Amino acid sequence: MVGDRKDDLGIRLERLERILEVSRELTSTVALEPLLEKIVSMAAELTGSEGGSILLLDTRTGELRFCAASGDQSRRLAPIPVPIEGSIAGAVLASGEPLIVCDAQADPRHYGEVGQRIGMEVRSLLAAPLQIKERCIGVLEVVNKGEGRGFSQEDVETLMALAAQAAVAIENARLVEALRRAYERLGELDRLKSDFIAIASHELRTPLSLILLYAAVLREELGDRAGTQLDAVLRAAMSLRHIIDTMLNLSYLETGQMEVVPTRFDMRAEVRGACSDYEALAETNGLTLTADLPDVAVPIQADREKVRVVLDNLISNAVRFTPSGGRVTVGVCGRGDEVEVSVADTGVGIPPQELERIFDRFYQVEDHMIRRHGGMGLGLSIVKGLVELHGGRVWAESVPGQGSRFVVVLPAT
Ligand SMILES: Nc1ncnc2c1ncn2[C@@H]1O[C@H](COP(=O)(O)OP(=O)(O)OP(=O)(O)O)[C@@H](O)[C@H]1O
Ligand SMILES: [Mg+2]
Known part of the structure; x- marks a missing residue:
């Protein structure tokens, strides 16, 4: 038993x-x-x-x-x-x-x-x-x-x-x-979206160049007779071109067609140039825009045009997201074999959980439906793409309500 x-x-x-x-x-x-x-x-x-x-x-x-x-x-x-x-x-x-x-x-x-x-x-x-x-x-x-x-x-x-x-x-x-399957479908949608952006931006470019060309010619010929109207047409066409260039940049970055053409230049000069482009807008918005630059040259070997796109995007964001009375400061410094550029503002700031996501394509902190700032949410993803193409890195720091600071570090050579 x-x-x-x-x-x-x-x-x-x-x-x-x-x-x-x-x-x-x-x-x-x-x-x-x-x-x-x-x-x-x-x-x-x-x-x-x-x-x-x-x-x-x-x-x-x-x-x-x-x-x-x-x-x-x-x-x-x-x-x-x-x-x-x-x-x-x-x-x-x-x-x-x-x-x-x-x-x-x-x-x-x-x-x-x-x-x-x-x-x-x-x-x-x-x-x-x-x-x-x-x-x-x-x-x-x-x-x-x-x-x-x-x-x-x-x-x-x-x-x-x-x-x-x-x-x-x-x-x-x-x-x-x-x-x-969901992942595959997502990849398919992403490809469709990329193709659409590539085709649309290409197709829009040619007619827009014609509009810009003839508007400029008419402005020249008619003088002040239709000056205000033609200036409005030119301004609208220029901002359309900016949008199309942004889409093209994104598409080139995504398809790996973006080439880096490095030259040697002084980073201070590029920062001065970018700041002076935004001076008028900063003034209109009641902001102080300053370039905080060292006395000695900060030499760098990089694609100058693309560095300018990076600076333009960061400064334009800082100016747009800072209320009247605020400050935007662009700083440069050489650190050994790296060059650091920072764009700091006293604006609305970014919540901590969004600090990485803002670099994603189309991501904006404000809801599309209620936002007041416009834009496509592509600037920072292009900044990141261009910086990484140079072997550099970019990140954001912020105290919500007090301001943000974007830092770009690029290899000097
Ligand atoms: N300096 C800043 N201060 C506060 N929020 C910012 C700042 N820069 C970026 N952001 C936030 O990050 C989001 C993404 O920025 P990004 O530049 O990619 O797009 P955008 O400026 O909205 O549009 P685009 O650059 O395509 O015109 C912005 O919509 C905003 O919510
Ligand atoms: Mg932007």
């Missing part, structure tokens, strides 16, 4: 160990098929059955389909649909409860078609539902318990444990697949 109990315990322990083995595999593998085959074979082995299989609900057809089977039956079973009404697996799926059938042939729910098609006589059967949360997604079943014995309560427990693991594995695989 005591010996029997020991044996029983031994068997139970072994079963548990095998089930744990599946658990470990579940966390270390992403390949679903071999794992399900293993679960099915283990189910058959641990319950002393002739074979086993997993059927999954096909939500489109409302039928059950074999997705794994022991031995080499998988390929033969895969094409056979099993109806929910009129099959034991279907009854288990519907009830969500395990089921033991001692004499399958005498059971009216038994679906004989499967046995006939693979040439196997199903005598006894044990089936357990595959459940994810409250939802039943399929059934794990084993057939023909050996030596004419019936399935025991222990077999039911074993099968339930294995069914739970199969369900997790299937759900994981489905989630991974859904994620992969």
Whole structure:
């Protein structure tokens, strides 16, 4: 008697160990098929059955389909649909409860078609539902318990444990697949958007050049007769050109077509130039814009035009996001083999959680629908792209309500 109990315990322990083995595999593998085959074979082995299989609900057809089977039956079973009404697996799926059938042939729910098609006589059967949360997604079943014995309560427990693991594995695989598809779709949308920007900016450029050219010619010829109107046309066309150039820059950066043409220059000169371009706007906005420059030259080897685009964007942001009465200060300093440029303002500032995101394409702190500042949210992503193209880095520091400071560090040579 005591010996029997020991044996029983031994068997139970072994079963548990095998089930744990599946658990470990579940966390270390992403390949679903071999794992399900293993679960099915283990189910058959641990319950002393002739074979086993997993059927999954096909939500489109409302039928059950074999997705794994022991031995080499998988390929033969895969094409056979099993109806929910009129099959034991279907009854288990519907009830969500395990089921033991001692004499399958005498059971009216038994679906004989499967046995006939693979040439196997199903005598006894044990089936357990595959459940994810409250939802039943399929059934794990084993057939023909050996030596004419019936399935025991222990077999039911074993099968339930294995069914739970199969369900997790299937759900994981489905989630991974859904994620992969979503990611692919996102990539597709991103490509579409990039193509659209590339084409649109190219196509807009030529007619806009014509508008700018003829408006300038007319302004010249008509003198003051339509001066105000033509100046307005010219200003509008120039700001359109700025938008189109921004889109083109983005598109070149994204497609890797942006080339760096380095020359040697004094960074102080470029900062002075950029600051003087924004002086008038700063004055209109009631701001003090200063360049805080060292007495000695700050030589750098870089693409001068692109450095100017970086400065323009940072200064224009600082001027736009600083209320009247504030200060914008642009500083430069050489540090060994690097050159640091900073643009500091006393403006609205940026919340800490946004400090990195503002460098993402199209990202703006203010909601599109309510924002007062305009712009496309592309400037900083272009700044980042251009700085990184030079092997440099850029970041933002800020105290909301008090101001922001953007720092660009570029290699000096
Ligand atoms: N100096 C600054 N102070 C406060 N917020 C800023 C500052 N610079 C940038 N931001 C925030 O970062 C966002 C993104 O800036 P970015 O330059 O990329 O786009 P934008 O200025 O809105 O549009 P664009 O530059 O394309 O005309 C801005 O909309 C703003 O919310
Ligand atoms: Mg900007």
